[in-house]
Amino acid sequence: MHKEKISEDRKKYLRKILIKKFSVIATQICILILFILLWEILANKEIIDSFITSKPSEILETFINLSSNDLWLHLRVTCMETIIGFSVGILLGSFIAIMLWWSDFLSKVAEPFLVVLNSLPKVALGPIIIVWVGAGTKAIIVMAVAISLVVTVMEILNGFIETDKEKIKMAQTFNCSKLQLLTKIVIPANISTFINSLKINIGLSLVGVITGEFLVSKAGLGYLIVYGGQVFKLDLVMTGVIILALVSTVLYGSVLLLEKLILKSHKFGN
Amino acid sequence: MTPLIINKNILKIDKFIGGIVLKKILKLENISKIYQAKNGEVEALKNVSFDVKQGEIVSIIGPSGCGKSTLLSIITGLEEKSAGKLYIDGEESIGRTDKIGYMLQKDSLLEWRTIYKNVILGLEIKKIKTPENEEYAKELLRKYHLYEFKDKYPSQLSGGMRQRVALIRTLAIKPKILLLDEAFSALDYQTRISVTKDIYTILKNENVTVLMVTHDISESISMSDRVIVLTGRPATVKKIYNIEFDIKDKDPLKVRESPKFSSYFDSIWKELDVNA
Numbered sequence: 352m353h354k355e356k357i358s359e360d361r362k363k364y365l366r367k368i369l370i371k372k373f374s375v376i377a378t379q380i381c382i383l384i385l386f387i388l389l390w391e392i393l394a395n396k397e398i399i400d401s402f403i404t405s406k407p408s409e410i411l412e413t414f415i416n417l418s419s420n421d422l423w424l425h426l427r428v429t430c431m432e433t434i435i436g437f438s439v440g441i442l443l444g445s446f447i448a449i450m451l452w453w454s455d456f457l458s459k460v461a462e463p464f465l466v467v468l469n470s471l472p473k474v475a476l477g478p479i480i481i482v483w484v485g486a487g488t489k490a491i492i493v494m495a496v497a498i499s500l501v502v503t504v505m506e507i508l509n510g511f512i513e514t515d516k517e518k519i520k521m522a523q524t525f526n527c528s529k530l531q532l533l534t535k536i537v538i539p540a541n542i543s544t545f546i547n548s549l550k551i552n553i554g555l556s557l558v559g560v561i562t563g564e565f566l567v568s569k570a571g572l573g574y575l576i577v578y579g580g581q582v583f584k585l586d587l588v589m590t591g592v593i594i595l596a597l598v599s600t601v602l603y604g605s606v607l608l609l610e611k612l613i614l615k616s617h618k619f620g621n
Numbered sequence: 622m623t624p625l626i627i628n629k630n631i632l633k634i635d636k637f638i639g640g641i642v643l644k645k646i647l648k649l650e651n652i653s654k655i656y657q658a659k660n661g662e663v664e665a666l667k668n669v670s671f672d673v674k675q676g677e678i679v680s681i682i683g684p685s686g687c688g689k690s691t692l693l694s695i696i697t698g699l700e701e702k703s704a705g706k707l708y709i710d711g712e713e714s715i716g717r718t719d720k721i722g723y724m725l726q727k728d729s730l731l732e733w734r735t736i737y738k739n740v741i742l743g744l745e746i747k748k749i750k751t752p753e754n755e756e757y758a759k760e761l762l763r764k765y766h767l768y769e770f771k772d773k774y775p776s777q778l779s780g781g782m783r784q785r786v787a788l789i790r791t792l793a794i795k796p797k798i799l800l801l802d803e804a805f806s807a808l809d810y811q812t813r814i815s816v817t818k819d820i821y822t823i824l825k826n827e828n829v830t831v832l833m834v835t836h837d838i839s840e841s842i843s844m845s846d847r848v849i850v851l852t853g854r855p856a857t858v859k860k861i862y863n864i865e866f867d868i869k870d871k872d873p874l875k876v877r878e879s880p881k882f883s884s885y886f887d888s889i890w891k892e893l894d895v896n897a
């Protein structure tokens with residue numbers, strides 16, 4: 352009897368949560384549909400100028416046409432550049448962070464440079480990068496790395512430095528070497544730091560790639576958007592932006608998936 | 622009966638009780654320590670001398686900040702001494718040594734490792750993860766009722782259990798001397814009393830030599846054979862108490878009820894109070 356009563360309450364509670372969740376999602380979808388409808392109707396009635404704002408039906412048309420043209424190429428180029436920039440940023444950033452953690456002297460020396468580089472708007476480096484590595488894919492990847500690298504280094508280094516002092520002391524009571532300290536304590540203790548910097552990095556890499564494409568490219572979503580703007584084809588620009596939003600969502604989602612895999616192999620209690 | 626331990630160097634033999642020769646396994650001679658810090662020098666230890674014999678449990682007690690942790694760090698070689706001599710197992714010890722196990726206040730179990738993996742951390746670090754040593758670690762877990770938790774994670778264990786796991790992690794490397802730095806003070810009172818008893822049993826069973834730092838006078842009396850009282854900073858040895866109860870099979874809980882216990886307590890309390 353007693354048990355049944357509790358489960359009745361529990362059911363009610365669960366139902367309440369479900370309803371709440373459902374109504375949030377429903378409202379979100381409604382807002383989106385309403386927005387698109389309003390946009391379409393206002394453009395059709397010429398209350399807003401569709402030359403400047405474009406309109407959903409045109410965007411859809413462009414989208415369909417693009418798929419038969421070079422959409423896949425642009426998409427592939429941007430994704431490839433982002434993934435390469437992201438990987439290089441993470442690997443190089445982790446490597447530098449490890450070096451700086453290893454040598455106190457090195458990190459003291461590097462500190463002011465890191466601070467300045469961190470606050471410098473990396474876009475300003477664009478022309479220099481182009482002159483140095485040429486106006487091509489390489490420049491775009493370097494741009495992506497330039498934007499994400501310093502943040503990665505600082506994030507990981509900070510995590511390393513904040514590693515529980517008691518754990519470090521405990522390892523030292525067993526006379527551990529610096530390398531053992533790194534592999535047995537500091538790196539495993541900073542898995543969540545790594546995951547965090549993956550999350551930050553994927554977004555920053557995409558920013559770097561699009562910035563790079565604005566500056567130099569002949570393909571990619573950034574190119575598509577800039578090109579659309581130059582020839583006043585706003586539907587092209589809008590399509591580019593929407594695809595970019597989807598791309599960034601998918602990339603972030605993949606990082607979340609990666610996080611799940613990493614946490615699974617690095618299991619925590621509970 | 623335990624057989625007579627015959628020492629290579631007869632000069633080190635120092636105490637003789639009922640056919641068992643106890644040798645000085647740890648000997649400190651005028652150990653001093655002055656820390657060099659940015660805002661000046663800190664004198665932490667001044668001419669500290671004492672010794673610990675095989676199988677003894679010795680407590681160090683003293684006002685807070687007097688230099689107790691510093692003393693233990695010097696014995697393990699984590700800190701350099703400024704002056705004096707240190708002998709471990711008959712040899713002068715300079716720098717880091719593998720003969721000592723050091724257990725800190727916090728258990729510092731690694732939450733990403735299972736209990737068993739935590740226990741063999743020391744073996745991994747010291748590169749002595751042999752089948753014999755692993756078997757010994759398992760045996761310790763079995764003996765002290767933690768074997769069934771070996772594949773669990775630290776967060777699934779209670780504070781008292783975690784502390785026992787931390788002790789087994791230290792014992793697994795088979796140290797000649799075990800140093801405990803307020804190893805139980807992070808536990809709540811109830812757990813602490815029962816863990817103290819458990820750990821006393823483990824220490825006596827495994828016949829380890831122990832030098833422990835504590836804030837707790839009762840703990841020092843109930844667990845140890847001798848209590849060393851230190852002065853305030855810079856620490857020097859103020860007085861050494863030999864703790865003797867007429868009870869066979871000393872039990873840290875039962876001992877607390879003995880009238881001798883309170884007389885020891887009072888004299889140590891007074892000794893410390895003068896410093897405060």
Ligand SMILES: Nc1ncnc2c1ncn2[C@@H]1O[C@H](COP(=O)(O)OP(=O)(O)OP(=O)(O)O)[C@@H](O)[C@H]1O
Pocket residue numbers: 656657658663664665684685686687688689690691692854
């Ligand atoms: N690395 C260091 N550099 C400078 N001074 C230090 C250092 N480590 C400890 N000290 C100082 O040395 C003195 C003794 O410290 P220690 O930690 O050994 O004392 P303690 O008796 O263990 O204290 P507590 O009772 O708080 O555990 C303190 O005054 C402390 O501030």
Ligand SMILES: [Mg+2]
Pocket residue numbers: 689690691802
């Ligand atoms: Mg201390």
